[in-house]
Amino acid sequence: MARVYDFSVEKPDGTLQSLKDYEGSVIVVVNTASKCxxxxxxxxLQQIYDDYRDKGLVILGFPSDNFNNQEFDSMDETLAFCERNYGVTFPMFKKMDVKGEHAAPLFxxxxxxxKGLLTEGIKWNFTxxxxxxxxxxxxxxxxxxxPDKMRAVIDKYIQ
Incomplete structure (x- = not known):
């Protein structure tokens, strides 16, 4: 049976990150967009990361441009925007497709x-x-x- 740990993803610098490195953590995976x-x-998300990271939670952000071109072309712009405007310190990865025939294997x-409520695929940013x-x-x-509405469910798995 496949698990999240079976996947590797690209970091912003193009190097691969194995999700096995997060084994034993509770993980939130989110597809993001800077202009949504x-x-x-x-x-x-950053507040949840701050509140729970010492208890073993990690948030992994995956910028995507699949929905109305709402992400910067440059990863440097994306990372700077997230850090400057939201103080994002959780890991962010290279922009990727999250739906359709070119969807990254992880997604x-x-x-x-x-599955989602109406469809299996990702319907929009911040799933x-x-x-x-x-x-x-x-x-x-x-x-x-x-994300604050996720806290009760996170609490169940963080214990």
Whole structure:
């Protein structure tokens, strides 16, 4: 049975990061965009990261330009924007496709494990997936779901 740890993703500098490096952590995977109506969610995501990282939570951000070109062309611009405007310190990865025939393998896996309300695929920016300490996808949150509303579910897995 596949788990999140079976995947590697590209860091902004192009080097590969194995998700096995996060084994034993509770993980939130989120597809992000810098110029989206939900971009303010970076603030809450960073706060959750600050509140839970010492308890074993990590948030992994994956910029995507799949929805109305709402991401910068340059990774440097994306990273600077997130840090400057939202104080983002959680790991951010290289921009990738999160839907369609060119979807990154990680997102193809996530969406096959936890289907959305109306569709399997990612419908918009800031879809959030919760992964337990064993690497299983245990929950999925819609783009409009405030990260703060995830806290009760995170608490269940962080203990």
């Amino acid at each position: 109506g939900f971009t303010d969610q970076f603030k809450e 193809a896996f996530l969406t096959s494990e936890k 959030k997936f919760l992964i337990d300490r064993e690497g299983n996808v245990v929950d999925r949150f819609a783009p409009q779901t405030s």
